[in-house]
Structures are given as structure tokens and as C-alpha cells.
Amino acid sequence: MPELPEVETVRSTLKHHVLNKTISQIDVFFARMMSEETKDTIVGQTINDISRLGKYLIFNLDTHDLIVHLRMEGRFFLKPTDDIRDKHEHVIFYFYDFTMRYHDTRKFGTFDLRKKEDTYKVPPLSNLAREPFDLDYIDFYKVVKKKNQAMKTILLDQKNILGLGNIYADETLFRSGIHPLKKGNTITKKQAEQIVKHARDILNESIALGGTTIRTYTSSLGVTGRFQHSLGVHQKLNEPCPTCQTPIMKTVVNGRSSFYCEKCQKR
DNA sequence: CCCGTGCCCTGGCGGC
């Protein structure tokens, strides 16, 4: 599933192909994916830039920003205009001589259109935390210290730290030596510092490798991330811990599967 | 405000 590094890979790849292209037409095949109003507003506008905030992809148009969340399986493909539509292509953007197609088997992805002046002032981009790259660990510590939730739950909440999903939350806790069920209000300043540092390192390493390809996810244009070869615990049930060889355990935290080393990660 | 639960979806897999 795309997390921050995958979205960054999609952003940079896509930007190379659609920058300064004008949207001449849009076809929507799954009505709830994009409203009529959104479609009508952006036809005729040009993609002046593609940016990103956390896991959100942002197409910077002339008067508005189109905010896209890929959720688990959303991807973009570039195809010739006359290519037959795949049944999972729900939105097709037409440019002068090719198309950009949004493909999503689970239909969980979202398209939100905002006036430029509102983009960061209203949901979904308002009230998000900072990414680990510019998150002050003391600020993070103050937020976490007030919470009686499991650390895994805290790391997945984009209002606490921005950009981690299930995979990188597990990896961050593993490198930090913290059990996914440890309560936020038991965390020390030092541990908060470690979490922010490791989250930053992991995301940087993954971006450098083009993201992680896991389960069914590959990014646009067939780009396959290679970070999965660097995972320490996620999806590695019963495999030896890279540090101490103890078999990796799995538990469910707030409905999310969580992998950890019982010996290396303390409650 | 805080926290937990259910929902949206469908391909893939286990069980029989």
C-alpha cells in the first residue's frame, strides 16, 4: 500500500510526464470517486506542478488544487488515448495526445478539489502533523505523552506524525526498540527522539529505493519499489529477528496487523 | 476532547 515514499515516487515519476499538460476532458466511471462539480471545474486547466503532503498527492492546477489519496491500491497509468479501458480504471484524464488513468481495485482512493487559498486550511490537509523530516521531537513527545493509546495506534494517526502507514510504523517501532502496545503516556523523551529519528531514516531510505512494493501495490508506470528487501519485521511472522534471531510475532492493534520482536521491543 | 468501532470495496485465499 502506498505510504509517503511510494507517493513521493509517484509524484516525481508522474511530474516528469504531465507537467504543463492541459486537461482537455475527464471521464469518471465510478461516480463517488469524483464529483461532477470537480470534473467540470478542472477541465481546461493545466497541471502546473505536482506536490505532496504526507501520503496526499496534490495536482496544482490554475485556480484549484486537486488533492488525491491513493489509499491502499490507487495508481496512475499513462496510456495512449484509444487504449481499451481496464475495468479498474475509474477516472481517465485526457491530454492532447495521451491519457492519465486512475486505477484502483478497491475503489478506496479519493479526489478532493480545493480553491488554492483553501488547500491547507480545510480538510483533508488541515490539522495534519509535520512529517518526520521537520517534526521537532519535543513537540512529538508532548503530544504522545498525553495519550493512553498504543504506540502503534499513535504512529498511524496522521495528526501525531505525518506519513507513516502500517509498514513503516512497524519498522519505526522495531528500530526504536518499542513494543507496538506500549502506551503513549509511558514514553520517555529519549524514546520520542528515537522514534522521530528512525521514522525519518526509514522514509529517506525507502524514498531512495523507490518505495516498498508489498502485497498488490506497484506505483505508476510499473515502477517497483525495492525497500521491501530492507524490511526488518513487517510481514515476517515467524522469521528470525534481524537483530537477535527470535521469531517475529504478530498481533492486532486497533484492527491493524502489527509485527514485532518480543525480545528487542519493550513494553 | 478522547478513544474505540464500523464502514467503504473487491481480489485472493483457505476450507470443504
Place this chain on the structure above:
DNA sequence: TGCCGCCAGGGCACGG
């Protein structure tokens, strides 16, 4: 081989 039921999972609405 086929069918049924269940699971994954980010973000949000909703309820206590």
C-alpha cells in the same frame, strides 16, 4: 473444480 466466507486496510463518521 467451485463456491462460500473472510480478510486487508487509511481515513472518517459516529457514539459513548
